Amino acid sequence: MRYTVDERHERIVELVREYGSLRVADLAEHLGISTVTARRDVEALASEGRLDRVRGAVHWPGTPAPQGRTRHPLPEPRPVERAPEPRDVVIGMVVPQSRHYFGEIIRGAREAVTAAGGRLVLGYSNYQPDHDAAQVRRMLEAGVHGLLLTPSWPSGTGGSGDEGDIPVPAVLLERRGEVGSRAAALDRVCTDHAGGAGLAVRHLVDLGHERIALVAGDSPTTVQMRAGYEDALRVFGVTAPAVEPIVLEPGDRAPDSIDAAARRLTELVAEGEVTAAIVLSDTDAILLLQSLRGLGERIRVPEDLALVAYDDDVAALSDLPLTAVAPPKFEVGETAATLLLRRVRERAAGAAGGARQHLDLLPELRVRASCGESAVETREGI
Template identity: 90%
Template sequence: MDERHERIVELVREYGSLRVADLADHLGISAVTARRDVEALASEGRLDRVRGAVHWPGTPAPQGRTRQTLPEARPAERTPEPQDVVIGMVVPQSRHYFGEIVRGAREAVTAAGGRLVLGYSDYRLDQDAVQVRRMLEAGVHGLLLTPSWPSGTGGSENEDDIAVPAVLLERRGEVGTRAAGLDRVCTDHAGGAGLAVRHLVELGHEKIALVAGDSPTTVQLRAGYEAALQVFGVTAPPVEPIVLEAGDRAAAGMDAAAERLSVLVAKGEVTAAIVLSDTDAILLLQSLRGLKERIRVPEDLALVAYDDDVAALSDLPLTAVAPPKFEVGETAATLLLQRVRERAAGASPGARRHLDLLPELRVRASCGESAPDGLKESR
């Protein structure tokens, strides 16, 4: 806004007097905003305000309704005002994991006076392009994007088609692709897995299993899990990750995972498990209790859930790793708004930012420990 005010002062100094409507057209802003700007400048004594126009102090007030012809504004002069900025956001869905991310982004955009609009891909690559095109045709000033890359990492040459600033959310551009040159804000899922492994090792567990479905998060989670085990001298996981099925096979897959864990616990090959997500951890706990050879948590098996939407609501409150989902959305939107302002002002964007936000471990009862006073479920 300060830059726009200075431009208004420059124009009025150059032309002597101008209609407010001409200023609005030239700067690409609404008439209401132009009136508010000249009134603010007039209250500061920098310009003189008359009905429908503004003129330089000390010059005669314009007579009649003479119209000044202003040159077409340069793109840098057409700065989107905060209340005019529209940010597009394309995510797979707005439930479960992405609900809090969307909320964080919305609050950041709203606080800046802008508007957030959503598009959903339903984890379909073809819908990514459809939703991005729809957003661009609608005239958004920037895009928050979570492409449907199965591994969470990807990229293509299509990024050249995005004519507005864009920030990746919970996705990483593959090295060498144009997507790698975009700003991004992600959860450090590998680091989150490391927090879970450290906690279990400090409790005396080394035979730690990973239980997870097929998702972009799983790729990073497994990498962090294996790396953390090696840090503590466990050269290889005690067992291959136990895969949870999705869709129609989810219930049967959960029972199969529970049976597999039961056998491993009975053999002494596993004493703890990290489970993605907390909903699946609760379902797994229920399946374990329903087995003929009942597995007790935490006496026989310590459980850490990865995600913390409902982990505390289990009848046995689950220790959980909590990704900073709200902060991811908020940080990405704030960074994007900065890029929009830089572009509008014609300023150099500087170095791109690849930001990783670390999750938090919230200690509860499912590993058999009591959290120290003041740290239990700390936020």
């Protein structure tokens, strides 16, 4: 076992305290170092007053100098958990998929790990809880030093499983442990989706809209967005949403769902019930805009209906550039990986580390043209 200089000095002090006196040659053999190095270590410790040096041996301060050169059989060196060299650090990352939302999060994590000289390895759960556990087991067996985890919790909040029992440092990504669960004691880095929805509501209210609809599929992001959307409406004096959220269906039903949402919005605008909508995601917002146009000139955007997209992967590429809320996806991945690397170093060094961190990163509103604003893009923080 290779020791650092400080570790070696502490081990020498520990041994001499236990045995009272030891030969320098025995210390050198035990520590796997040369006699010259052992002699240099002993001299350094003696100069600090931690040990007493005598010819060919060392003894504990305040005890009688050893008579003769008694040899003590020393035990085998004890394993020392050492911090891996940066180039040896392997971080595992388990996410639902690598497309769309998580692509930028993965890129942020990879750049942080690579910059530290480590390696990031990926596992995908496809939103299946049993796959979460299988991927974690696989990575632990492969010897990863830490884990970035996005469990398949439908609401984005959970922790009834084994997340708190993982034997290496772990950081939750875009997920929150339920209060009182073991997962709640883990570090986490999330986007403040509730705050992002509130930012969209504030922008629309500032433009004179109060009857604002939410259009979104069923996802953890939607759960948080809806809470922020409803809270923000109340802040601005709107006691309840104009209508229940319009649900978009995933997969093969998505085109029909988009068309149904467009027809529903057309009816609501015609009845004066809705003047604006927040749509998750911007891809769905573009599809919704196309479907509204396919219904003829019954609704014009932004004249009759203001649209704010949520995600901002492609919102600026719409022929009518869409105002959008942009989650800080890259920064979420980068921040989580940086935090995890620190925890890995602390654990290997035997340090307790600081208080666990629950970090919420704020989205940004990118103003374009779909709410009647100038087509010149501007940005607003929360």
